Amino acid sequence: MTRVHVTDLVKDYTIREGLRRSRLRAVDHVSLDLTPGRTVALVGESGSGKSTIAKILTRMESPTSGTVDVRLDDGTPVQGSLYRRQVQMVFQDPYASLNPFHTIEHHVARPLRIHQRTTGAAQTHQRVLEMLERVNLSPAEQIAARRPHELSGGQRQRVAIARALAPGAQVLIADEPVSMLDVSIRLGVLNLLGRLQREDRLAVLYITHDLATARHFSDEIVVLFRGRVVERGPADAVILDPQHDYTKLLAMAAPDPERGPARVAAGAVIDRAAIDNSVCYDHFAGEWQQVGSPARSAATARSAATARRTA
Numbered sequence: 001m002t003r004v005h006v007t008d009l010v011k012d013y014t015i016r017e018g019l020r021r022s023r024l025r026a027v028d029h030v031s032l033d034l035t036p037g038r039t040v041a042l043v044g045e046s047g048s049g050k051s052t053i054a055k056i057l058t059r060m061e062s063p064t065s066g067t068v069d070v071r072l073d074d075g076t077p078v079q080g081s082l083y084r085r086q087v088q089m090v091f092q093d094p095y096a097s098l099n100p101f102h103t104i105e106h107h108v109a110r111p112l113r114i115h116q117r118t119t120g121a122a123q124t125h126q127r128v129l130e131m132l133e134r135v136n137l138s139p140a141e142q143i144a145a146r147r148p149h150e151l152s153g154g155q156r157q158r159v160a161i162a163r164a165l166a167p168g169a170q171v172l173i174a175d176e177p178v179s180m181l182d183v184s185i186r187l188g189v190l191n192l193l194g195r196l197q198r199e200d201r202l203a204v205l206y207i208t209h210d211l212a213t214a215r216h217f218s219d220e221i222v223v224l225f226r227g228r229v230v231e232r233g234p235a236d237a238v239i240l241d242p243q244h245d246y247t248k249l250l251a252m253a254a255p256d257p258e259r260g261p262a263r264v265a266a267g268a269v270i271d272r273a274a275i276d277n278s279v280c281y282d283h284f285a286g287e288w289q290q291v292g293s294p295a296r297s298a299a300t301a302r303s304a305a306t307a308r309r310t311a
Contacts, residue, residue: 001036001072001073001170001201001203002036002070002071002072002078002086002087002170002171002203003033003034003035003036003070003071003072003073003203004033004034004057004068004069004070004087004171004203005033005067005068005069005070005071006030006031006032006033006034006053006057006066006067006068006069007031007066007067007069008029008030008031008065008066008067009027009029009030009031009053009056009063009065009066009067009068010025010027010028010029010030010063010064010065010066011025011026011027011049011052011053011056011061011063011064012024012025012026012064013026025227026049026052026227027049027052027053027056027063027227028049028226028227028228028291029066029228029291030049030053030066030224030227030228030229031229032205032222032229032232034171034203034204034205035203036170036201036202036203037197037198037201037202037203038203038204038219038220039194039197039204039205039206039217039218039219039220040204040205040206040218040219040220040221040222041206041207041208041214041217041218041220041221041222041235042205042206042207042208042222042224043208043209043210043211043214043221043222043223043224043250044209044223044224044225045209045225045250046209048224048225048226048227049224049226049227050175050207050224051175051207053205053207053224054089054173054175054205054207056068057087057171057173057205058087058088058089058173059083059084059087070083070086070087070171081115084115084167085115085167085168085169086168086169086170086171087169087170087171087173088164088165088167088169088171088172088173089164089172089173089174089175090157090160090161090164090172090173090174090175090177091160091175091177092175092176092177092179092180093180094153094154094156094157094159094160094180094181095148095153095156095180097156097160098148098156098159098160099148100147100148100149101147102147103144103145103146103147104132104143104144104145104146104147104148104151104159105125105128105144105145107148107159107163108128108131108132108144108159108162108163108166109124109125109127109128109166110163111163111166111167112124112127112128112166112167114167115167115168117166117167117168125144127166128140128144128166129141129144131162131165131166132144132159132162134162134165134196135158135159135161135162135192135196136158136192137155137158137159137162143155143159152185153180153181153182153185154181154182154185154188154189157177157178157181157189158189158192160177161177161189161192161193161196165196165200169202170200170201170202170203171202171203171204171205172193172197172202172203172204172205173205173207174193174204174205174206174207175207176207176208176209177189177193177206178190178213179208179209179210186213190213190216190217193206193217194217206218209250210254211239211250211251211254212254214235214239215235215236215239218235219234219235220232220233220234220235221233221234221235221238221239223238223244223246223247223250225244225246225275225277226277227277228277228278228280228291229280229291230244230246230247230277230279230280230281230291231243231244231246231247231280231281231282231283232280232281232282232283232284233281233282233283233284234283234284237283238283239251241283243281243283243288244279244280244281245270245275245276246275246277248270249270249272249275252270277291278290278291279291
């Protein structure tokens, strides 16, 4: 099993305007843990830094500072080609993440060959069919021979999941994997991810702006606002008892048929411009913390909370 420990992650971009340069801080001292069999949901609006964190974890971007420590259960660091095999990503757009010129079999077989998971064409073909069956794409022989334009959006995303798991990934970065799918098939894809996680004990980072799916699919929620973590804790605690104004604003913006216009109008109005992202509420620790102070991982906070309850 593979664990990921992210500590004080910072990512700055240089913005050029003619001869002048300025700095944009996309991610500001973010810490989180990904452990086998658990899903962490990274929630926030567009531009909050979610996808930047995903790119850093998959090594498509390098952090300005901070560490991403990936280790096996025995403490062995995961590096080089093993890192690329262990940490895989499912992209948001199933229409753009698959090459329209190649068959579905090519997409799933390529990571098997690159990471030397199979030997010979016959073994690779059989493994491709097994992966397609695992993501509920059948008959696998027919699906494997098709091209992406012959599949629906939901089927394409299942192919993307099969491709990510093909090399033997233990850490899955799912960057809004259902946001571009029809509402009617989103639950099916999330349930598929949940089943695969349980079967393979995957560590999953689920990136989304949808609080409802975050609560349904994740064990822990981390709320990101302007590059900083402003609230974190068990999924139910964050959704049902939000403490930070930004989390409350997200909850108010989520569609709720039982919440009529009168109840919304009667609620407290939150001024978005006045929201403070310099503090974070940690439900595990039960306290407010200053953003940028020495990092305290979720695992450490959970251990401390357990110790207080048993004392």
